[in-house]
Amino acid sequence: MTENPASATPVPHDSAVDEKKTRRHISGDLDTVLAEVFRFSSFRPYQRKVCESVIQGRDLLLVMPTGSGKSLCYQLPGIVRNGTTLVVSPLIALMEDQTAGLKQKGFAADRIHSGRTRSDSRQVCRDYLNGELEFLFIAPERLAVPGFPEMLARRKPVLIAIDEAHCISQWGHDFRPDYRLLGERLPILRPAPVIAMTATATPRVQKDIVQQLGMVETEMRIHGFRRINIAIELAELMPSDRSSKVIDILQNSEARPAIVYAPTRQKTEDLAGELERFIPAAPYHAGLSAETRDSVQTSFLSGRLDVIVATIAFGMGIDKSNVRTVIHTALPGSLEGYYQEIGRAGRDGKPSRAILLHSYGDRRVHHFFHEKSYPHEDILKTIHARLTDKKQTSETLRRDLAMEPEEFESALEKLWIHGGAMVDPDETVRKGHNRWHIPYRNQSAHRLAQIDEISRFAGSFSCRMLYLVQHFGDRADDGRPCGICDFCAPQKVSASVVRKPDGKEQEIISELISTLRQTGGMSTGKLYTDVSPGSAFKRSDFENLLRSLTAAGLIALTEHSFEKDGRIIHYRKAELTGKGRGFGPKEISTLAITAVPASKNDKKKASSPAKRVESGKVIRRPGAAGDGERNPALYEALRLWRMEAARRRGVPAFRIFTNKVLDNLVADRPTSYDELYMVQGVGPYFVKQYGKEILRIVKECSSRL
Ligand code: ADP
Numbered sequence: 085m086t087e088n089p090a091s092a093t094p095v096p097h098d099s100a101v102d103e104k105k106t107r108r109h110i111s112g113d114l115d116t117v118l119a120e121v122f123r124f125s126s127f128r129p130y131q132r133k134v135c136e137s138v139i140q141g142r143d144l145l146l147v148m149p150t151g152s153g154k155s156l157c158y159q160l161p162g163i164v165r166n167g168t169t170l171v172v173s174p175l176i177a178l179m180e181d182q183t184a185g186l187k188q189k190g191f192a193a194d195r196i197h198s199g200r201t202r203s204d205s206r207q208v209c210r211d212y213l214n215g216e217l218e219f220l221f222i223a224p225e226r227l228a229v230p231g232f233p234e235m236l237a238r239r240k241p242v243l244i245a246i247d248e249a250h251c252i253s254q255w256g257h258d259f260r261p262d263y264r265l266l267g268e269r270l271p272i273l274r275p276a277p278v279i280a281m282t283a284t285a286t287p288r289v290q291k292d293i294v295q296q297l298g299m300v301e302t303e304m305r306i307h308g309f310r311r312i313n314i315a316i317e318l319a320e321l322m323p324s325d326r327s328s329k330v331i332d333i334l335q336n337s338e339a340r341p342a343i344v345y346a347p348t349r350q351k352t353e354d355l356a357g358e359l360e361r362f363i364p365a366a367p368y369h370a371g372l373s374a375e376t377r378d379s380v381q382t383s384f385l386s387g388r389l390d391v392i393v394a395t396i397a398f399g400m401g402i403d404k405s406n407v408r409t410v411i412h413t414a415l416p417g418s419l420e421g422y423y424q425e426i427g428r429a430g431r432d433g434k435p436s437r438a439i440l441l442h443s444y445g446d447r448r449v450h451h452f453f454h455e456k457s458y459p460h461e462d463i464l465k466t467i468h469a470r471l472t473d474k475k476q477t478s479e480t481l482r483r484d485l486a487m488e489p490e491e492f493e494s495a496l497e498k499l500w501i502h503g504g505a506m507v508d509p510d511e512t513v514r515k516g517h518n519r520w521h522i523p524y525r526n527q528s529a530h531r532l533a534q535i536d537e538i539s540r541f542a543g544s545f546s547c548r549m550l551y552l553v554q555h556f557g558d559r560a561d562d563g564r565p566c567g568i569c570d571f572c573a574p575q576k577v578s579a580s581v582v583r584k585p586d587g588k589e590q591e592i593i594s595e596l597i598s599t600l601r602q603t604g605g606m607s608t609g610k611l612y613t614d615v616s617p618g619s620a621f622k623r624s625d626f627e628n629l630l631r632s633l634t635a636a637g638l639i640a641l642t643e644h645s646f647e648k649d650g651r652i653i654h655y656r657k658a659e660l661t662g663k664g665r666g667f668g669p670k671e672i673s674t675l676a677i678t679a680v681p682a683s684k685n686d687k688k689k690a691s692s693p694a695k696r697v698e699s700g701k702v703i704r705r706p707g708a709a710g711d712g713e714r715n716p717a718l719y720e721a722l723r724l725w726r727m728e729a730a731r732r733r734g735v736p737a738f739r740i741f742t743n744k745v746l747d748n749l750v751a752d753r754p755t756s757y758d759e760l761y762m763v764q765g766v767g768p769y770f771v772k773q774y775g776k777e778i779l780r781i782v783k784e785c786s787s788r789l
């Protein structure tokens with residue numbers, strides 16, 4: 085078949101059934117169709133090229149951000165190809181919206197999904213077979229209904245459009261098992277071309293979509309990920325200092341309207357409460373009633389509310405064009421999610437900012453929660469072994485196994501997701517299949533890889549926007565730095581300040597440069613312990629220095645990895661550049677350092693350890709013999725608790741935790757799990773075993789202060 089993409093003359097197609105009754109008369113080139121049928125004066129970037137390929141009959145994967153105009157890319161070719169376009173869409177609400185929109189524009193469109201009556205669905209099938217529909221929307225699970233795909237095949241569509249195509253991939257962030265049916269059922273609907281569309285797909289997901297859908301000689305169109313008006317800024321900050329920083333930033337009216345993302349519902353409420361003292365703000369999360377959410381959203385859209393504090397999982401409904409700032413108060417769970425969230429800033433094209441407040445400990449918090457939501461495979465095995473074909477209540481099972489409710493529920497949920505258990509609505513369970521291990525292992529590893537990915541982004545030292553654009557595999561991008569992020573334009577940052585290095589920083593820089601000169605290069609972790617023995621200089625401050633030195637062109641950082649116990653460990657290596665090798669000690673004081681200053685709203689006393697570094701040695705500040713002296717009550721309480729815990733377990737006290745950790749706990753006085761993670765020497769095991777008790781003791785002692 086020879087088809088001319090530039091002309092919109094109806095394209096003949098294989099169809100055994102009668103001519104369509106309501107044939108639209110189309111003539112002229114694509115611009116005319118665009119203007120006359122769709123009432124748009126010009127194509128948006130990439131739309132024309134995509135339309136041309138699809139009209140020609142090519143399979144095509146389209147990855148473009150939300151709002152960039154993907155729908156036209158199947159609608160226009162569908163009209164030109166002159167038959168029915170079958171659209172597969174995962175959400176009823178989305179289908180309803182799209183059908184209504186098309187009908188309003190005068191197209192013959194309808195939909196079949198579980199929310200419609202039998203007779204309505206039957207009528208739609210008749211209309212489809214009579215060739216009266218230009219667009220038919222279906223949910224993927226329809227394809228499982230016996231006879232339905234065969235019915236569709238009796239009058240083949242001229243185009244198959246798969247919306248939200250990332251749902252087919254278990255590597256995407258929104259996997260839907262129903263989408264898997266597509267790979268099996270699409271062949272009988274061919275030879276129509278397939279256009280798969282999504283706003284979010286990493287290169288791995290892109291490959292998976294193409295494979296799963298059985299697409300052939302697919303044209304890959306991944307475009308538009310560079311947002312030129314969003315200045316991305318990352319700032320390292322302890323969790324306890326973040327709220328006041330958010331208030332600082334948002335007190336400037338130019339930074340508003342704003343969306344702030346907090347990791348938990350409780351935190352959205354706490355932060356909104358604090359913000360409200362200065363600015364109209366409200367929390368927004370899935371735990372609020374529908375009315376409350378609606379009213380918050382309406383107020384935000386109308387401008388009565390300046391700031392919305394939302395959980396990461398819940399911001400999908402917010403579409404406001406003039407959002408000036410998006411702030412993340414913790415490291416998000418994945419880079420894809422993060423990109424989607426910052427994409428809500430500056431839809432109007434005006435300068436906007438995306439600020440991410442994070443710290444080294446955030447990654448550990450993610451690992452901690454990962455361990456909780458992906459229990460060890462042995463635990464799943466234990467449960468699976470107890471399941472039979474006979475129903476038993478999940479509570480009986482849990483008691484028989486003497487498992488903690490939280491652990492049991494999370495393990496059973498995972499077994500159910502991966503088919504190892506069947507859970508009925510009445511909370512009874514039966515045995516599923518035996519092949520759950522592999523998908524479970526894959527999912528768990530994938531989740532860890534996502535955490536690694538976002539951590540690497542946070543630790544990267546290059547243009548932030550370029551990093552994201554390259555991560556998503558944007559093929560049309562020219563690879564230039566954005567010019568406005570914290571790396572490209574450090575003088576314009578808003579969460580941090582640029583200043584000269586202080587005395588201590590000058591010492592560290594001098595030590596760092598001479599270490600690199602002697603060794604030729606070193607991993608940043610080792611470099612940190614070498615130039616700051618005893619970790620007397622905070623890791624986050626050290627990272628700030630590294631970033632500043634990279635920005636000044638004195639050092640170069642490269643990413644490396646190795647495998648250990650089946651896991652990929654990533655690390656960064658620092659080396660001196662030519663400029664760095666020639667850098668003289670006198671010049672150090674003239675460097676520009678990007679740092680996050682203590683907030684002016686922060687009333688809490690800074691809790692830096694009473695130590696300082698001199699010529700590479702750790703020495704105590706005169707008069708401060710130990711941290712115990714600064715808070716003897718807490719020191720004593722923790723020490724006594726440790727002794728008791730050691731006695732109960734029959735182990736020496738240092739096996740519970742060392743004196744050094746004790747000092748650090750007293751110095752840092754953690755008030756939450758996040759903060760506990762930030763304490764030097766504290767790891768996941770510690771938090772799991774003693775976290776609750778330690779936090780209780782700190783709280784009790786603080787209230788007595
Ligand atoms: P996506 O599916 O990529 O999120 P949509 O297809 O919903 O985006 O398009 C977003 C908006 O842009 C819609 O309101 C649509 O009508 C509009 N739009 C799409 N293409 C054009 C165009 N060429 N000219 C003007 N508006 C357009």
Ligand code: ZN
Binds near residue numbers: 569571572
């Ligand atoms: Zn940049």
